[in-house]
Amino acid sequence: MYYFLFKFRHHDVYFTNLFEQLLNHTKLKAFVMRSVEVRYHPSVRQLESMTSREGYLEELKNLLSRSYRLVRDERYKVVYRMQAELLAAIREYLDSRGFVELLPPIIGPVTDPGIRGAKQVTVDFYGSEYKVMSSAILYKQMMATTLGKIYFASPNVRLEPPETVYTGRHLVEFVQVDVEVAGADYRDAMNLAEELLCHVIKRVREERYMELELLGRELPAFSPPFKRYTHAEAVDILRNLGFKTSRSTEIPWEGEKILSGLHDEPFFIYNYPRGARGFYDREDPEKPGILRDFDMLYPEGFGEAISGAEREYTSEKVLERMRETGENPVKYKWYLEMLRDGVEPSAGFGIGVERLTRFVCGLEAVWMARPYPKLPGIYSP
Amino acid sequence: MMERLFSLASRLVLRYGILRSTVRSGLSFSRTYPVWEILSKARAGKDAVYPFNELEEYGRALLGAEVYEPGYPRFHTLDRLVLLPPAFTPNRLAKMGELLREPLYTDVRTECFVGGFKVKLPLVVGSMGSTDVASRVGVELARGAAKAGIVMGIGENVATMRGYDRRRCRNHPSLKERLMAYLENMKDGFGGIIIQQSVEDAYDELWNRIYSDVDLESYFEEGVVGFEIKVGQGAKPGLGGEVKVSRDLALELKDKYYLPEDPEIVIKDFYERHSAPGTFTEAILSSMIRLLKNNYPRARVWVKLGPYRDLVRVIKICSDAGTDAITVDGKEGGTGMSPIVALKDLGLPTLACLKRIGDAKRLGVSSSMVVSGGLYSGSHLVKALALGADAVAMGRPFIIAVQAKGERGVTNFVEAVRAEAQMLTSALDKYSLKDLSPEDLGSLDKDIADALELSYIYS
Missing domain, CATH: 3.20.20.70 (Aldolase class I)
Structure with a gap:
């Protein structure tokens, strides 16, 4: 238990050969990795040894059952201050570029179904069913049509599969800043995403260097443009390393971690295959089966940072894509009617605030990056 | 009086009708489907492979009775095929080499x-x-x-x-x-x-x-x-699927399924529930x-x-x-x-x-x-x-x-x-x-x- 409460550690040693570490991981035992320089942040390695330990889940349950104690710890105080700074930096950047911040919706008849294996939360609404937002995606297009450039700081709930408790990057309750720009394409959204991140990093390096030092975090200044790989290229890189990856699905979390460990700077993976994402990510009209979407990944093994795309905006196309989840489109009636009334083409992305905090502070797991975290399968205050 | 008699009679007819249709459907099922064959397997397991426990059936089969009749619809089925065993069995010889004894079906x-x-x-x-x-x-x-x-x-x-x-x-x-x-x-x-x-x-x-x-x-x-x-x-x-559901269930499900009759307007014991086949x-x-x-x-x-x-x-x-x-x-x-x-x-x-x-x-x-x-x-x-x-x-x-x-x-x-x-x-x-x-x-x-x-x- 004390394990999570230890004070400021200095991470200045990077372990360059993580070969052994990777092979120790059960999920990776099957793969033969060629010798390659995968540079993980010490926290990422720390998480690996934590989660592979017997009794990790019990420890975590004990710890989180009294999460009010955690918030009093010195290290966490620094993290929360940092988080406030990050949010302020995001707002500063977006506001200065003419974005309008909107109040996020919390409940509604339907929500984002395009999430990997996670269940939505249903609440009783005067005898009818409402969903708690798993993302504000369905509300973004019309607001962008109306106001041009918008964002929500949107609290989301996703009942993730219990296995994700070990990934260090999944929370049941989290906040993402959800950005949408009317008339933009996905490349514009990628440019915006990298500029936003660079601005945020620059500001914390300038304003919060004391905190960074306390946390033992060496954060380099990044500069755009970040490297960009198509999904197919990313799959090839992983395959060359001996990591089995499918061309037709999202890259598994372990794969993203390896890719992330190969980089010193954030980078993009774009053009995911159809079937890997929700119905709202636009299929390239010239390249059927390829989506005009992207992920930005943090370096050093921290994994996914941002997920974004150009949107489908015609009801015909969305109806067809909706069938992918096997659902009856009648469930999305209001959304389809809205599309039929007409929305402008748009593109946007969401950036997870806790994941950003984890990366900037160099934390082992994302649950350390917010007060009162809720983890898959763990009941806590 | 007449009315009551009439309703009694119609109820009887209905009941008899339902009963008759149940019996009929039961009979026709056992006539057109090999119920007994499956029943005897369910009862006797491996023993049912041999018709020893159904001597009567066995005898009838020998006499060419309608044992194989069940399961014959108007189109061709797998029953129009037979299996063709060979006399010479090189694979059995190979298997014998592996087992060092005569192989059995087991x-x-x-x-x-x-x-x-x-x-x-x-x-x-x-x-x-x-x-x-x-x-x-x-x-x-x-x-x-x-x-x-x-x-x-x-x-x-x-x-x-x-x-x-x-x-x-x-x-x-x-x-x-x-x-x-x-x-x-x-x-x-x-x-x-x-x-x-x-x-x-x-x-x-x-x-x-x-x-x-x-x-x-x-x-x-x-x-x-x-x-x-x-x-x-x-x-x-x-x-898609069609099922009849009770009124309580119909009221609960009415948002999710297509019910031709709205249970809040039409009061019945059972409602048809349609489910969509899905578009592909x-x-x-x-x-x-x-x-x-x-x-x-x-x-x-x-x-x-x-x-x-x-x-x-x-x-x-x-x-x-x-x-x-x-x-x-x-x-x-x-x-x-x-x-x-x-x-x-x-x-x-x-x-x-x-x-x-x-x-x-x-x-x-x-x-x-x-x-x-x-x-x-x-x-x-x-x-x-x-x-x-x-x-x-x-x-x-x-x-x-x-x-x-x-x-x-x-x-x-x-x-x-x-x-x-x-x-x-x-x-x-x-x-x-x-x-x-x-x-x-x-x-x-x-x-x-x-x-x-x-x-x-x-x-």
Whole structure:
């Protein structure tokens, strides 16, 4: 238990050969990795040894059952201050570029179904069913049509599969800043995403260097443009390393971690295959089966940072894509009617605030990056 | 007075009518379906392979009575094929070399992999859903199938109609009861369970719910759970499900299903509940499969197809998208709650589906191919495998077996089918079910022989 409460550690040693570490991981035992320089942040390695330990889940349950104690710890105080700074930096950047911040919706008849294996939360609404937002995606297009450039700081709930408790990057309750720009394409959204991140990093390096030092975090200044790989290229890189990856699905979390460990700077993976994402990510009209979407990944093994795309905006196309989840489109009636009334083409992305905090502070797991975290399968205050 | 008499009379007529129709349907079922054969297997297990316990039947069969009449519809079935054992058996010699004794039929290997699951026998309990007859016996059936080490499917609408973990109806287990009954009775990792999600189940995100259920976590880790996309059903390809539901349930379900009569306006005891068949195109189906693999990386992906004319193409698309197993349900299958016209005239018979499975396999299919529809014996299993299927799914035989003797009925029935399959296979000089091939088959009809490229036995 004390394990999570230890004070400021200095991470200045990077372990360059993580070969052994990777092979120790059960999920990776099957793969033969060629010798390659995968540079993980010490926290990422720390998480690996934590989660592979017997009794990790019990420890975590004990710890989180009294999460009010955690918030009093010195290290966490620094993290929360940092988080406030990050949010302020995001707002500063977006506001200065003419974005309008909107109040996020919390409940509604339907929500984002395009999430990997996670269940939505249903609440009783005067005898009818409402969903708690798993993302504000369905509300973004019309607001962008109306106001041009918008964002929500949107609290989301996703009942993730219990296995994700070990990934260090999944929370049941989290906040993402959800950005949408009317008339933009996905490349514009990628440019915006990298500029936003660079601005945020620059500001914390300038304003919060004391905190960074306390946390033992060496954060380099990044500069755009970040490297960009198509999904197919990313799959090839992983395959060359001996990591089995499918061309037709999202890259598994372990794969993203390896890719992330190969980089010193954030980078993009774009053009995911159809079937890997929700119905709202636009299929390239010239390249059927390829989506005009992207992920930005943090370096050093921290994994996914941002997920974004150009949107489908015609009801015909969305109806067809909706069938992918096997659902009856009648469930999305209001959304389809809205599309039929007409929305402008748009593109946007969401950036997870806790994941950003984890990366900037160099934390082992994302649950350390917010007060009162809720983890898959763990009941806590 | 007259009015009351009239109503009494009409009630009697109605009651008598209902009774008569029940008796009639019972009789016609036993006349057109080999109920006794399955019943005796369910009761006696392996012993039923020999008709010793049914001496009367045995005698009648010898006299050429109508024993083989049941199961003969107007189109050709697997019963138009016979198995052709050779006199010279080089494989038996090889097997003898391995065993250092004369091989017996019990030496035929039946363990194999089907759709990503390790199984004792390539026999699958076809996905049965919320329909009364299947739902009531769901738990016993699950236990029996798990103990027998074969794959079982759970059909559509179970969670929505009967409840996910808490029961919605008396005498009907919830989905999770059926699931857990199966998973907790599996032995040595043999078997696997697949769950369908109808358009209406999707409303409540059934698959997401199962995938994020803490109680099922260890089973996903073990790799013994899968999801089945349903693209139709044998007896009613292209049609959805029709069921009658009570008023209470109708009121609860009215937002999710199409009910022609609004239970809030029309007051009745029972309401028709329609469920949609779902819309598919090549792009939709392959994306759906990918999405499933993407969202549930630790679940197997199965697809169930109805007897469609474009089967070959659909099979190829499913296989290319990475499906673990594809079940083709011939028109003799999935007869529960099917309209009579559909039963009579809609879709390809099982034998024709097997022909298309063979054609698809020649194009290169990596998924396991499962066939179903009116199949009920070890001989059907052997013939289907010889024609290119990797496994056979059955529905009604399991319902009869479980009603006759509970979970024991199921294990007995599987044991009997396994023994039959082993006998026939060994007689064909094969010692693994995988080695069965078209050379083992002969056709009683010239046209079937030509179409399936089998030998015509009289030529």
